[in-house]
Amino acid sequence: MNLILISSLFTIVFSGNIEQTVLRGIPTSLLPKYTLAKTFLCLDGSSTIPFEFVNDDYCDCRDGSDEPGTSACPNGRFFCENKGYIGTIIPSHFVGDGVCDCCDGTDEYETKIVCNNTCFELAQKTRAEREARRALHAAGVAKKLEIISKSVLIKSDREARLRELEEGLQKVEDELKGKEELKQQAEAPENEAKDKHQKLWEEQRAVREAIARDNQMHEMFAELDANNDSLVSIEELQKHTELDSDHENEFTVEEVRLILGADSVNFDEFNVTVFDQISNSYKKLSEQSSETPVDHADVAATTEAQLDQIQAEADEETSAGEDEYEHEEEQQDITTPVATSLEHEKHIHDDTVPEYDDETKKLIQLADHARNEYNEVEGRVQDIKRQIDDLKRQSDVDTGPHGEYSAFIDQCYDYEEREYTYRICMFKDAKQISKGGGSDVTIGYWEGWTGPENNKYLKMKYANGATCWNGPARSLTVTFQCGTEHKPIDVREPTRCEYSMIFETPSACDERIATAAMHQEHEEF
Ligand SMILES: *[C@@H]1O[C@H](CO)[C@@H](O)[C@H](O)[C@H]1NC(C)=O
Numbered sequence: 001m002n003l004i005l006i007s008s009l010f011t012i013v014f015s016g017n018i019e020q021t022v023l024r025g026i027p028t029s030l031l032p033k034y035t036l037a038k039t040f041l042c043l044d045g046s047s048t049i050p051f052e053f054v055n056d057d058y059c060d061c062r063d064g065s066d067e068p069g070t071s072a073c074p075n076g077r078f079f080c081e082n083k084g085y086i087g088t089i090i091p092s093h094f095v096g097d098g099v100c101d102c103c104d105g106t107d108e109y110e111t112k113i114v115c116n117n118t119c120f121e122l123a124q125k126t127r128a129e130r131e132a133r134r135a136l137h138a139a140g141v142a143k144k145l146e147i148i149s150k151s152v153l154i155k156s157d158r159e160a161r162l163r164e165l166e167e168g169l170q171k172v173e174d175e176l177k178g179k180e181e182l183k184q185q186a187e188a189p190e191n192e193a194k195d196k197h198q199k200l201w202e203e204q205r206a207v208r209e210a211i212a213r214d215n216q217m218h219e220m221f222a223e224l225d226a227n228n229d230s231l232v233s234i235e236e237l238q239k240h241t242e243l244d245s246d247h248e249n250e251f252t253v254e255e256v257r258l259i260l261g262a263d264s265v266n267f268d269e270f271n272v273t274v275f276d277q278i279s280n281s282y283k284k285l286s287e288q289s290s291e292t293p294v295d296h297a298d299v300a301a302t303t304e305a306q307l308d309q310i311q312a313e314a315d316e317e318t319s320a321g322e323d324e325y326e327h328e329e330e331q332q333d334i335t336t337p338v339a340t341s342l343e344h345e346k347h348i349h350d351d352t353v354p355e356y357d358d359e360t361k362k363l364i365q366l367a368d369h370a371r372n373e374y375n376e377v378e379g380r381v382q383d384i385k386r387q388i389d390d391l392k393r394q395s396d397v398d399t400g401p402h403g404e405y406s407a408f409i410d411q412c413y414d415y416e417e418r419e420y421t422y423r424i425c426m427f428k429d430a431k432q433i434s435k436g437g438g439s440d441v442t443i444g445y446w447e448g449w450t451g452p453e454n455n456k457y458l459k460m461k462y463a464n465g466a467t468c469w470n471g472p473a474r475s476l477t478v479t480f481q482c483g484t485e486h487k488p489i490d491v492r493e494p495t496r497c498e499y500s501m502i503f504e505t506p507s508a509c510d511e512r513i514a515t516a517a518m519h520q521e522h523e524e525f
Pocket residue numbers: 100113114115116
């Protein structure tokens with residue numbers, strides 16, 4: 001009995017054929033655990049079983065480790081060696097299921113299916129893909145190196161230009177100081193002459209107004225003084241009921257005396273105490289209509305009555321379902337003519353300053369000349385400052401540790417879609433431009449590089465774009481991948497208002513892939 005057991009054990013150990021069967025589906029790295037001993041310890045250590053139980057098509061270990069070569073354990077894992085390609089692990093229920101899963105066909109060893117060994121083909125295909133990728137990165141890296149060396153030149157050029165501009169700015173600013181002095185020197189006499197002109201004109205106007213006032217006063221006094229005794233009496237003024245300030249029915253003697261300040265006034269007294277009180281309301285008797293004079297209160301009353309009526313009509317219209325705007329307009333119809341006539345009156349009194357005299361004109365001309373010269377130099381100062389700002393902005397941009405992204409400075413790229421053109425202006429902003437002619441929508445403004453810590457320059461972000469209706473501000477994340485040209489190849493909106501773009505550029509090509517791929521592949525197959 002013992003002898004038989006021992007001899008059968010020997011058979012297992014030394015017969016290569018059986019060994020192959022028993023040790024089927026075990027990854028090379030785990031083979032040491034399957035030493036041909038009396039017992040087998042399940043890989044999870046849960047139990048020890050006789051070694052014959054390994055691959056006997058009955059599941060004994062909880063982790064399925066006793067059946068790597070059969071489909072007996074639901075959680076078993078089968079290792080395809082795939083000689084000539086890459087070894088893979090498949091779920092062991094794929095073993096003997098009639099489908100070739102391993103490229104070397106070892107998963108179907110017990111079935112009638114004859115699996116073609118496709119490992120060589122697969123290896124070739126993978127090799128070709130790797131080579132294409134390597135070649136792409138190699139071509140890209142060559143371009144990237146050009147960009148990097150150019151960026152060094154651009155950087156030193158920029159610094160030289162910056163120094164030049166800053167020196168230039170100093171000079172032009174000095175020049176500006178001189179021009180400013182000249183301008184002030186020319187403007188002082190100009191302002192003086194203008195002020196003088198204005199004052200003179202105001203004086204003349206005051207004189208004209210005084211004369212007009214005198215004339216009006218003389219006329220008024222003569223008219224009021226009906227009996228030609230050079231006095232305006234209470235009875236004479238009382239005829240002018242339009243002067244009755246409280247608009248009561250009667251213009252009483254007391255009221256008239258209050259205006260005159262006496263029983264009668266002579267011309268000088270009239271000038272000093274009466275004229276200014278009455279000149280605004282006074283009307284010639286001949287101009288007063290025979291009807292009851294319409295005083296201001298009456299006018300106001302009428303207007304108010306009209307407004308009330310309009311309002312009433314409007315209310316009716318509203319209840320009849322009319323738009324509210326309509327009666328607003330109608331109300332305006334009433335008020336507009338009033339406003340217009342006030343405007344008109346204001347305009348009449350707003351007489352303009354007459355033309356300047358030749359002397360002043362000449363001073364203005366000289367000052368204009370000085371101003372123009374000052375403005376011209378100031379324009380140059382602004383222009384230089386803008387150039388300096390531009391250059392500083394450019395040198396402040398993070399174009400990668402070696403300037404590999406420097407070719408993007410001041411560049412824009414378009415991605416065409418059916419409805420939109422997406423335009424990304426590097427380190428600035430990104431827009432969605434409607435092809436139907438709608439207005440452009442800013443998707444975001446340059447925020448920074450947002451790749452993972454070990455590959456920061458893989459992604460960049462544009463944020464704080466136009467807000468979505470009832471939503472957040474739009475934003476765009478750009479992911480770079482190696483390519484021989486700078487171009488966006490895809491734009492999507494995976495979540496609402498958050499756009500993503502894939503952008504090909506030589507700047508993202510990797511030296512390690514360009515040089516190490518060949519090497520790696522020899523080691524792997
Ligand atoms: C093996 O390849 C032959 C010819 O290339 C083909 O006819 C056959 O179907 C393949 N067998 C399997 C299992 O794929």
